[in-house]
Amino acid sequence: MSWEEMFKGDFAAEDVRAYGTLVENLHAVQNALAAMPMDREAIDGLAADLASWRDRLEPAVTDEQHQVNGRVAELPVRGHAMLPELRVSSRTKDRVEGTVRFGRWFMGGGMAVHGGAVSLLFDEVLGILASLAAGGITRTAYLHTDYRALTPIDTDLEAVAWIDRVEGRKWFVRGEIRHGDVVCAEGEGLFLRLLPEQGLGRRTED
Numbered sequence: 001m002s003w004e005e006m007f008k009g010d011f012a013a014e015d016v017r018a019y020g021t022l023v024e025n026l027h028a029v030q031n032a033l034a035a036m037p038m039d040r041e042a043i044d045g046l047a048a049d050l051a052s053w054r055d056r057l058e059p060a061v062t063d064e065q066h067q068v069n070g071r072v073a074e075l076p077v078r079g080h081a082m083l084p085e086l087r088v089s090s091r092t093k094d095r096v097e098g099t100v101r102f103g104r105w106f107m108g109g110g111m112a113v114h115g116g117a118v119s120l121l122f123d124e125v126l127g128i129l130a131s132l133a134a135g136g137i138t139r140t141a142y143l144h145t146d147y148r149a150l151t152p153i154d155t156d157l158e159a160v161a162w163i164d165r166v167e168g169r170k171w172f173v174r175g176e177i178r179h180g181d182v183v184c185a186e187g188e189g190l191f192l193r194l195l196p197e198q199g200l201g202r203r204t205e206d
């Protein structure tokens, strides 16, 4: 199963581009907000603006099958606004490589990326690779992250993920985030190919 077969929604190309621009602007807002000083006037103004966004968006909320977020194969990280943008430079069935830049929004402290955001990226990239290699949706059973060095924000990092081994339904996938020669973090995850009755997002006990 190809990336497009697995993730492509039936959105028009120009709508996809427009959504990509929306997410880009949202990320720019998040990064600037995370870096703003205490400024009561700006805070009150922004809070009022955001309340009007909420009034505009909430009446249009739709179900998972009709939402756009995370369902756009053509955009970085499926156009999932929660995720740091990974720009894939090469993808084969058992390896993905790309660059990622974490903005100020993802900072934990000391101008370094929050550890949870590092794991978030691993879950996405390792999970997608597992799903592509398995030819069907997988679910994370465990995810282990080793933080080897601080991961800097606001700079291009290399991200790579590869299939380590496969045992039946169990896909063991590894990854690395590097800044130049420095390995910032290593990830290792076990992803279970879902059984037909498990479906997408359905609980196993259902």
Ligand SMILES: CCCCC/C=C\C/C=C\C/C=C\C/C=C\CCCC(=O)SCCNC(=O)CCNC(=O)[C@H](O)C(C)(C)COP(=O)(O)OP(=O)(O)OC[C@H]1O[C@@H](n2cnc3c(N)ncnc32)[C@H](O)[C@@H]1OP(=O)(O)O
Residues within 6 Å of the ligand: 006, 007, 008, 009, 010, 070, 071, 123, 124, 125, 127, 128, 131, 137, 138, 139, 140, 141, 142, 170, 190, 192, 194, 195, 200, 204
């Ligand atoms: C037309 C438009 C289409 C557009 C498509 C749109 C969108 C795209 C859709 C989807 C996006 C897809 C991917 C998204 C990409 C990334 C997302 C990241 C993935 C996640 O973020 S996902 C959420 C977090 N994830 C969970 O919420 C899991 C909760 N959990 C469970 O759902 C179950 O727990 C499960 C399923 C994991 C296993 O349950 P199960 O019943 O299937 O399997 P079972 O327990 O029998 O285990 C079988 C064998 O695995 C071994 N095993 C199991 N667990 C283990 C562990 N932890 N450690 C070591 N070994 C383990 C056993 O020991 C046994 O091993 P053995 O066979 O050798 O004995």
